[in-house]
Amino acid sequence: MATVGHDGRFWDVYLEFDDDPRRPETFRGVLCFFPADANEGEQPVRTTAIIIEPSYEEAVARARGFEDHQLVGLLRSCLPD
Numbered sequence: 001m002a003t004v005g006h007d008g009r010f011w012d013v014y015l016e017f018d019d020d021p022r023r024p025e026t027f028r029g030v031l032c033f034f035p036a037d038a039n040e041g042e043q044p045v046r047t048t049a050i051i052i053e054p055s056y057e058e059a060v061a062r063a064r065g066f067e068d069h070q071l072v073g074l075l076r077s078c079l080p081d
Helices: 056-064 068-078
Strands: 002-006 008-017 027-035 051-053
Touching: 002 068, 008 056, 027 056, 027 068, 051 056, 056 068
Parallel strands: none
Antiparallel strands: 002 008, 008 027, 027 051
């Protein structure tokens, strides 16, 4: 979806879908941040489901609508202190 820079590293941003059996009519998306220079065993960080739309296309459009500074803010909120 995008690549952003933060704290001297590049992070690839992906949209992942999180199925909710209680709401099968919605498409719930989480943003997954994975460092481009990941160390062995380093895991990606993810937001909670922040995109909830009635269709796949709308969920993808919503995710693509984030600007880089917004993605960096979301990444920072996911990283450990």
